[in-house]
Amino acid sequence: MAKAPAKRASAPAIPNRERPAEPVRFEASKGELLDFYKQMLLIRRFEEKAGQLYGLGLIGGFCHLYIGQEAVAVGLQSALNGDTDSVITGYRDHGHMLAYGIDPKVIMAELTGRAAGISRGKGGSMHMFSVEHKFYGGHGIVGAQVSLGAGLGFKHKYAKDNGVAMTYFGDGAANQGQVYEAFNMAELWKLPVIFVIENNQYAMGTSVNRASAEDQLYRRGESFRIPGLQVDGMDVLAVRGAAETAVEWVRSGKGPILLELKTYRYRGHSMSDPAKYRSRDEVQAVRDKSDPIEACKRELEKLGVKEDELKAIDKDIRGIVNEAADFAESSPEPEPSELYTDVLVDTY
Numbered sequence: 208m209a210k211a212p213a214k215r216a217s218a219p220a221i222p223n224r225e226r227p228a229e230p231v232r233f234e235a236s237k238g239e240l241l242d243f244y245k246q247m248l249l250i251r252r253f254e255e256k257a258g259q260l261y262g263l264g265l266i267g268g269f270c271h272l273y274i275g276q277e278a279v280a281v282g283l284q285s286a287l288n289g290d291t292d293s294v295i296t297g298y299r300d301h302g303h304m305l306a307y308g309i310d311p312k313v314i315m316a317e318l319t320g321r322a323a324g325i326s327r328g329k330g331g332s333m334h335m336f337s338v339e340h341k342f343y344g345g346h347g348i349v350g351a352q353v354s355l356g357a358g359l360g361f362k363h364k365y366a367k368d369n370g371v372a373m374t375y376f377g378d379g380a381a382n383q384g385q386v387y388e389a390f391n392m393a394e395l396w397k398l399p400v401i402f403v404i405e406n407n408q409y410a411m412g413t414s415v416n417r418a419s420a421e422d423q424l425y426r427r428g429e430s431f432r433i434p435g436l437q438v439d440g441m442d443v444l445a446v447r448g449a450a451e452t453a454v455e456w457v458r459s460g461k462g463p464i465l466l467e468l469k470t471y472r473y474r475g476h477s478m479s480d481p482a483k484y485r486s487r488d489e490v491q492a493v494r495d496k497s498d499p500i501e502a503c504k505r506e507l508e509k510l511g512v513k514e515d516e517l518k519a520i521d522k523d524i525r526g527i528v529n530e531a532a533d534f535a536e537s538s539p540e541p542e543p544s545e546l547y548t549d550v551l552v553d554t555y
């Protein structure tokens with residue numbers, strides 16, 4: 208049985224290594240908190256719609272939803288500079304794109320395999336990409352994006368563009384060999400990379416406790432002298448606070464940092480997972496006690512935001528998502544001739 212998301216733990220000391228500042232929970236203004244709320248709700252409603260479209264057969268192939276993990280992408284990416292900083296993740300990628308301000312229409316069009324999609328309808332859920340938005344995928348090979356993320360960090364350092372590479376991966380991916388090769392190079396060359404482990408407690412049907420000898424994943428960088436912080440990934444303000452610490456550390460040239468975000472996914476691994484490895488009660492307990500959007504709503508209510516205003520926001524967001532779905536459904540599929548474009552045909 209998975210553990211409930213825990214509170215942040217301090218970084219253990221690495222001998223002769225400066226420690227990052229202790230993260231402070233972000234003090235958001237009402238406007239900032241409303242923004243976080245809207246972004247998290249957009250991801251949730253978008254993913255619910257994607258689940259429906261999948262059920263209707265409008266989305267094919269694999270489809271991994273981000274429901275439950277919204278505070279991670281929103282809290283972290285709100286601290287980035289979209290003009291300079293790059294983001295890369297695995298196949299559970301819709302939320303990271305929405306949190307980076309990419310139009311829901313082109314994401315939904317990609318999911319449904321339409322020419323207007325962000326990868327021209329030829330990538331689908333797992334293979335979205337936008338250099339323009341500094342979103343570098345969307346990768347189906349578990350852990351592959353971590354080495355690529357180190358490469359993005361190398362690029363930022365080489366070009367002296369002051370950017371950082373936010374490199375997300377899962378608790379399962381954290382056991383992949385190439386992750387540690389990337390850690391070594393990133394620290395050795397002091398690359399500006401924020402490694403983010405989204406510990407949603409499961410890798411497909413395997414819980415983190417069953418698969419990981421060291422299940423305190425924020426410690427996984429210690430052998431490479433990369434400091435780590437464990438963060439409550441269900442609290443958008445705690446996430447944003449940790450992001451501030453991480454961005455400051457990395458941007459000032461101190462090398463990479465590792466964040467472990469304790470979170471939870473409510474849906475199955477992908478749309479085709481019946482999730483028999485955990486009980487409904489377990490999922491319900493997290494929903495009841497730790498839902499990131501409900502928690503944010505309670506904070507907003509404390510700041511005097513009224514129920515009516517929150518309802519109006521939900522209505523607006525449902526409108527945006529429905530518009531994205533209508534756009535996707537009414538857009539044409541790629542021309543058959545597109546089968547032969549964007550394909551590597553040379554030999555090297």
Ligand SMILES: Cc1ncc(C[n+]2csc(CCOP(=O)(O)OP(=O)(O)O)c2C)c(N)n1
Binds near residue numbers: 299377379380410
């Ligand atoms: C190299 C490789 N091995 C196995 C798989 C099959 N696979 C896809 S997702 C997954 C689990 C990964 O879990 P985690 O890293 O925790 O990410 P999450 O799905 O929880 O976001 C596995 C084993 C794969 N895609 N690539």
Ligand SMILES: [Mg+2]
Binds near residue numbers: 377379405
């Ligand atoms: Mg996982």
